[in-house]
Amino acid sequence: MIRELTVDLGDRSYPIYIGQGLLQDIAVYLTKHGISKASPLLVVTDSHVAKHHLAAVQQRLEQDGFRTAVHTVASGEKSKSLRVLEDVVTTCLQAGLDRKSTIIALGGGVVGDLAGFVAASYMRGIRFVQIPTTILAHDSSVGGKVAVNHPLAKNIIGAFHQPELVLYDTTTLGTLPDRDVRSGLSEMIKHGLIWDAEFTAWCEDNADRLVGLDPEALQYGLYKGCSVKAAVVSQDERENDLRAILNLGHTIGHALEAVAGYNELLHGEAISIGMVGAAMLSVRLGNPESVYTTTERIFRKFGLPTRIPAHFDTDAIMRAMMHDKKFNEGKMVYIVPTEIGKVEINKNVSADLVRDIVDRLKQEA
């Protein structure tokens, strides 16, 4: 069964296909969506994904007449840098990519964000296709936010650049390490928490099936997660207002990743802690205690962290937050869950309150 949905953005609209074994027909999908064989393609992937899935994809493409160059980066967040971007552009130039060429991101959020920003800026913008291979990438591959990191801040150099299509072959997820499976499910739960109480409950009820990669549960969860993301992005492509709700848990989450040097915590783990923090903060703002208890219970059920490891320095976390993009003209914007399935964009959260929450997240184990 193949599930299909559309990200509705006028002349930048595009489809998301989710199903088992889709990559066997990759050439058909590309052709259907206007990717021409006249110009060379570049597949960008990482070392782990390459080991498991590159050969099959490359073979299909070449067999079907696509001239295909490959650039493989080291696995991990460190590859989202300007230095690696320059290397990918070297490959683009050497492979002769022109304005009608397409870049294919075969991998998780790191590859998608990096390759997407190359596509956004190479020759001031060429086409790209997302082939997510992690669960987390059901989030990152949809919506057109692409970026690399700066040593002082995550995702700070980037663009809005929508893909031509997203091709989600769930069989690739079979090789994903367990920790990355859970990390990815963290964003799926987020999509429930911000938009859909029923889906949140479904996630909690199906935690074991999801963690165990049950194909049917996985497909449904990814479909629902992508649907929420697509709905939000369609209404606010450039994050003027609504789209900010996707940042639930990310204020603290990004700061934790920055302090850990993008190493110790996976993105989904960092925002799991961040979402628990947001729920704590919600209660402090007068919302029912159950927002917090439910949130924490769900993330625990998925084996995701809900507390900041003790050796993280509160000052460092707060400093990292000051560098992040959640501050606007001095005020702090915070995504606060008001009940399960609903959030508000609160523009008046004080840094002191956030500091309190960070301290509490460190103390209570």
Add this chain to the structure above:
Amino acid sequence: MIRELTVDLGDRSYPIYIGQGLLQDIAVYLTKHGISKASPLLVVTDSHVAKHHLAAVQQRLEQDGFRTAVHTVASGEKSKSLRVLEDVVTTCLQAGLDRKSTIIALGGGVVGDLAGFVAASYMRGIRFVQIPTTILAHDSSVGGKVAVNHPLAKNIIGAFHQPELVLYDTTTLGTLPDRDVRSGLSEMIKHGLIWDAEFTAWCEDNADRLVGLDPEALQYGLYKGCSVKAAVVSQDERENDLRAILNLGHTIGHALEAVAGYNELLHGEAISIGMVGAAMLSVRLGNPESVYTTTERIFRKFGLPTRIPAHFDTDAIMRAMMHDKKFNEGKMVYIVPTEIGKVEINKNVSADLVRDIVDRLKQEA
């Protein structure tokens, strides 16, 4: 006298102001165009421009209540790199620039292209203002093409990002070295050659006044040059077709700059040679000989080079061209002047013919 014109791009339209002493009222112009004092500004400039013009600008801004950070890069094309871009972003972060901040490019095309690309990508895009301080920048500051170079190719990593306004204070041109004056006039002449025979004749007749920086001639020439650029860009912002005519002389020109390591030849000098080459090529395609003789005569009158220095390697020039963006699906697109004031976009120029022209440009002194 202040001349004003508009770049017509729907909700991305913006004004160009040209006049003597405009910078004394910089705060008025910024405020008029919605630049708020609530978020910090960043002025990006280079070492030469800083020496002559930074203090006055910075003082005005601070005096009028704009919190102003400054980032000064080394003068020269080498600063259009990803490495320098990362440094500028460091300053953005340290100065606390947020999504409502504005970047001010105070300088020539190098500063404009670099600062513009920082503005295009910092937090996925913030506002910027062009304050051109070279004659060449009457071209580069209008139209929203921003970019940095890759070691293998010029302007290959960039974006389309329109400024909020262009503030052209012609008094800043008084400190410009003579060679840069002539180099900049090369793009002014180009605007005549592609669009306006009368303006081309005016340029030729006023060569001495222009080279001598006569205020009245300069203002008129910059106004006309900007007008041509604005007219072309308004019709084709993203270079789907018409905008390509602005690349007259740039196919050979860019290749020469690349081979010289962006050092020996100034941009305007390189395209001066390139435009003479394009005129030679035009005659080979059957257009009247006068296209070539007139073109060459004008550039000589401005003291601009019209031949490739003998030590440049033809193979290296051709290779550099293959890396450039003028190739599309294997065919070579060439901007060919058909008469003075008119060009055509010829999509079928053979690499062999271009090689012939390059050879001829090297041999005939």
